[in-house]
Amino acid sequence: xxxxxxxxxxxxxxxxxxxxxxxxxxxxxxxxxxxxxxxxxxxxxxxxxxxxxxxxxxxxxxxxxxxxxxxxxxxxxxxxxxxxxxxxxxxxxxxxxxxxxxxxxxxxxxxxxxxxxxxxxxxxxxxxxxxxxxxxxxxxxxxxxxxxxxxxxxxxxxxxxxxxxxxxxxxxxxxxxxxxxxxxxxxxxxxxxxxxxxxxxxxxxxxxxxxxxxxxxxxxxxxxxxxxxxxxxxxxxxxxxxxxxxxxxxxxxxxxxxxxxxxxxxxxxxxxxxxxxxxxxxxxxxxxxxxxxxxxxxxxxxxxxxxxxxxxxxxxxxxxxxxxxxxxxxxxxxxxxxxxxxxxxxxxxxxxxxxxxxxxxxxxxxxxxxxxxxxxxxxxxxxxxxxxxxxxxxxxxxxxxxxxxxxxxxxxxxxxx
Numbered sequence: 001x002x003x004x005x006x007x008x009x010x011x012x013x014x015x016x017x018x019x020x021x022x023x024x025x026x027x028x029x030x031x032x033x034x035x036x037x038x039x040x041x042x043x044x045x046x047x048x049x050x051x052x053x054x055x056x057x058x059x060x061x062x063x064x065x066x067x068x069x070x071x072x073x074x075x076x077x078x079x080x081x082x083x084x085x086x087x088x089x090x091x092x093x094x095x096x097x098x099x100x101x102x103x104x105x106x107x108x109x110x111x112x113x114x115x116x117x118x119x120x121x122x123x124x125x126x127x128x129x130x131x132x133x134x135x136x137x138x139x140x141x142x143x144x145x146x147x148x149x150x151x152x153x154x155x156x157x158x159x160x161x162x163x164x165x166x167x168x169x170x171x172x173x174x175x176x177x178x179x180x181x182x183x184x185x186x187x188x189x190x191x192x193x194x195x196x197x198x199x200x201x202x203x204x205x206x207x208x209x210x211x212x213x214x215x216x217x218x219x220x221x222x223x224x225x226x227x228x229x230x231x232x233x234x235x236x237x238x239x240x241x242x243x244x245x246x247x248x249x250x251x252x253x254x255x256x257x258x259x260x261x262x263x264x265x266x267x268x269x270x271x272x273x274x275x276x277x278x279x280x281x282x283x284x285x286x287x288x289x290x291x292x293x294x295x296x297x298x299x300x301x302x303x304x305x306x307x308x309x310x311x312x313x314x315x316x317x318x319x320x321x322x323x324x325x326x327x328x329x330x331x332x333x334x335x336x337x338x339x340x341x342x343x344x345x346x347x348x349x350x351x352x353x354x355x356x357x358x359x360x361x362x363x364x365x366x367x368x369x370x371x372x373x374x375x376x377x378x379x380x381x382x383x384x385x386x387x388x389x390x391x392x393x394x395x396x397x398x399x400x401x402x403x404x405x406x407x408x409x410x411x412x413x414x415x416x417x
């Protein structure tokens with residue numbers, strides 16, 4: 001990738017056009033910020049019904065992102081995790097535990113963690129293996145050697161979606177509806193997925209109501225699924241309300257589907273663009289699996305940023321941040337920080353695990369609850385590809401999601417050579 005210095009006064013992270021620009025321009029701009037203005041203030045722009053906010057500091061270095069993530073007493077999540085404040089009418093169903101602080105956050109996370117015990121994760125392992133095999137079976141049956149297909153539609157998209165649906169006890173006939181809702185929620189700015197506030201509102205409300213009904217059904221008639229575990233879990237005499245489950249359901253299903261889907265999509269692309277690294281991994285899959293998965297997440301950084309709000313005056317990267325001001329953690333930039341990673345623009349399946357990538361967050365109470373499940377899904381699906389269609393290649397340019405929040409790939413042409 002050819003990087004160039006972008007004059008700082010030409011960089012506006014709040015401008016939607018910035019996120020539509022070529023990838024090398026985006027990377028060049030973030031490198032300029034890391035080198036010259038790593039904690040820079042940006043004005044906010046208006047979007048649909050979202051009120052224009054007071055602006056935010058963009059954190060672009062790994063060290064500063066790590067510092068803020070691990071200091072929730074000074075940089076809280078309870079005032080919002082999006083750059084813009086959510087309108088009241090959608091905050092009820094999008095305001096999940098990622099927008100909470102302790103003790104409320106601790107209570108909710110403690111309850112929902114009951115669905116991610118070793119026993120539950122061991123049960124999910126069967127889903128992951130079976131689903132990966134079934135996905136690859138379908139691709140081989142439909143296309144075989146030489147057939148062309150969309151790797152997002154046929155591998156990266158359905159794989160994590162089907163696992164999440166199986167985990168939560170969502171009937172197969174509802175999978176397409178869940179898929180459409182998640183696309184609309186995280187692709188709100190992309191015309192392919194609605195691209196309007198009304199579409200975002202309808203998708204959020206639809207998923208919230210669906211989740212409430214599912215949760216109430218499982219509380220009354222438990223089954224062998226994680227929804228039943230969550231609705232029956234009790235901590236200090238408290239259980240999840242239907243509304244709390246509805247918000248968590250949106251978080252889990254949307255995050256569990258979209259982020260893993262995009263990590264897999266970017267991984268397929270990276271392994272095609274770097275055939276030496278693919279051969280290196282295929283030659284010793286188990287030996288490189290752990291580092292390769294972390295490198296795929298670093299390389300992809302599916303979630304571009306999250307926000308925190310200062311609870312008191314503080315300094316970040318030598319810059320004074322006042323109480324009430326927003327700081328935005330740009331994980332996409334932290335994962336390319338030359339101060340931390342040797343040759344960060346090189347895809348390396350054996351890259352050392354330390355220092356850690358920040359694609360799942362950067363530690364602290366809001367570190368991704370589903371990180372281990374996502375890691376396992378990525379490893380298993382690439383193992384299935386390696387064993388059964390090792391010559392799978394991306395054959396054309398990806399269609400990227402138009403988003404400042406999700407580093408998504410909508411379509412990815414591929415073939416089995």
